[in-house]
Amino acid sequence: MLQQTTVKAVIAYYERFLTHYPTVQELAAAPQEDVLYLWAGLGYYARARNLHACAKRVAELGQFPDTVEDLLKLPGIGAYTARAIAAIAFGRPVVPVDGNVERVTSRLFGIENPLPASRPLLAKQAALLNQSAEAQDRPSDFAQALFDLGATICTPRNPSCLTCPWRPSCLGHTKGIASTLPRKAPKQARPTRYGVHFVLLDTSGQVLMRTRPEKGLLGGMDEFPGTEWRETPWTEADAMNHAPTLGPWALRGEVTHVFTHFTLKLMVYAKTLPAGHNAGIDPSFGAFRSTTRAALPGVMKKCLALAVTDMEKK
Structure with missing residues (x-):
């Protein structure tokens, strides 16, 4: 958790993790979506997937490796972490x-x-x-x-x-x-990328969400359907080709989120479907789910907050 993140930001997440998973075996047995949910908002989500995979491997081994060479074989363990564990936990020189x-x-x-x-x-x-x-x-x-x-x-x-x-x-x-x-x-100057996301709600308050691919940025996290993130802004006409349903869509505003290597600017559109109209959505756009247990990264939480807040005002 402390990789690329301050102690102050980590403490609450660390305590919550220990409450849910007091042992390696319990973490290893947990579904990955639950692990990602507890991690949501901390960023660098590959750490959560690696931590989960690492716990599974340690549980299989039945013990913690205690040498740099064996620690490096665990998912997500690099040179620094392997040496820190070997020196501090096991007294390796x-x-x-x-x-x-x-x-x-x-x-x-x-x-x-x-x-x-x-x-x-x-x-x-x-x-x-x-x-x-x-x-x-x-x-x-x-x-x-x-x-x-x-x-x-x-x-x-x-x-x-x-x-x-x-x-x-x-x-x-x-x-x-x-x-x-x-x-x-x-x-080097941090480049800017642009994208568009669509927050589609049904009358029960559930939202259309899909899961990002396991590998890559925000891997395994949930998101609202939308465009790819590219170096040039999207026109509304081009963006609507990626919408999960036909219009009209209401433009709610823009979200800015800073990643390590680029700044992301997202236009957020929102819409509420009438009752009984959520059955015909192409499954490639995701499924309607509650956001309560969704593993939404910080940038998607910003999109949801913008969409829902604006709807409540209206």
Whole structure:
């Protein structure tokens, strides 16, 4: 949950997850749609699918793998997570490299090569820190000490070099460039994509929804039928070719949602079907369901809120 997400945002989701799934076995036995429902709103939904698949694999094995090599075989476990689990949970003498450790390492060794290209070098240099007797004897404490050093002393801005235990051997401090490290390559402008979605309700309050493909962005999550997301805006005429029923549709407004690599702008249309008119919808558009237990990502919740709020006003 903490991958790409702050502790503050995670706490409520984490507590709710532990309430529903107090053991790995219970998580493994849960339907994926229930897992996605509990995750809805946290973003990066591949994490939820990987967590579920990982729990299933651990349940099959009957125990947690305790080496980096075996942990890497689990779904969703990458180099950092595998090393963090191996070091902190099982006392393996390895160094997990997160943003804090990258910062400490770049300053300690005076590495001026910009991220992200410098990551392999930073990982190699971080491994050298693990060769001390203290690190070998107490790998769990050493890994967490590195995290804490980066979080509390070797901070991104205004590092507290005077209180740092590694100040005498820090090349970044010696050169007077510690606060400028690690260097980062210039960010590219975030592109914008455009789409149209249709919120179709029936008289019982259910909404037409479909499930996105398992792989890809928002995989396995629910959505309202609509167009693809592309680099150019949709005209109303083109968009209506993707509507689940003929008009008239009411334009409710525009939703903007920012993903990691692009900004999404969606036009939202809404309509309520008269009683008895929801049977002829092509199943490729989805099925009418209650939104109460739907695994709606944040962007779709915005669409629903816009459509329903505007309907209530009218």
